[in-house]
Amino acid sequence: MKIDSFNWKILRCLQHNARQTNVEIAKQVGMSSPAVAERIRKMEDAGVIESYNTKVSPFQVGYQLKAIITLRAFMGKLKPFLEKVKTYDEVLNCYRITGDENIVMIVVLKNQKHLEFFIDQLITYGESKTQIVLSQVVKNNAVKEIN
DSSP, X not given: OOOOHHHHHHHHHHXXXXXXXXXXXXXXXXXXXXXXXXXXXXXXXXXXXXXXXXXXXXXXXXXXXXXXXXXXXXXXXXXXXXHHGGGOTTEEEEEEOSSSOSEEEEEEESSHHHHHHHHHHHTTTXXXXXXXOOOOSSOSOOOOOOO
8 A cells, every 4th residue: 555645644643642533633634534534444454554552551550560571482492482472461562583582572560579470481481581671761653754
């Protein structure tokens, strides 16, 4: 699907606030509301717009720690881990990566004891490294047009 300048304007609006109405977006991009609705539908159908989400603050619901954990899987343990990681409630995001480690995960944990318990579960799959997140410098930055 071709993403023209109007589609980029619509995407910027939605990435800023996905709860805006088509009428509000239409005013911002200089189009009619039905035209905006049609473009949004086409971008959804093409997979350009993947979803509309509610972001929940882990800290406001009781998690005290956020961590980045990398894993270097033991020989023969990567594929089993790729299935197992989908069952961990602590994991917000998991990426298979290149380099010395195979996996990087973003996790939330109740406390230090919960972190220890979680790391103990990873031991059977590989060698892990954990970094505790102190603060978030960039938050949900929008995808921008490639020039």
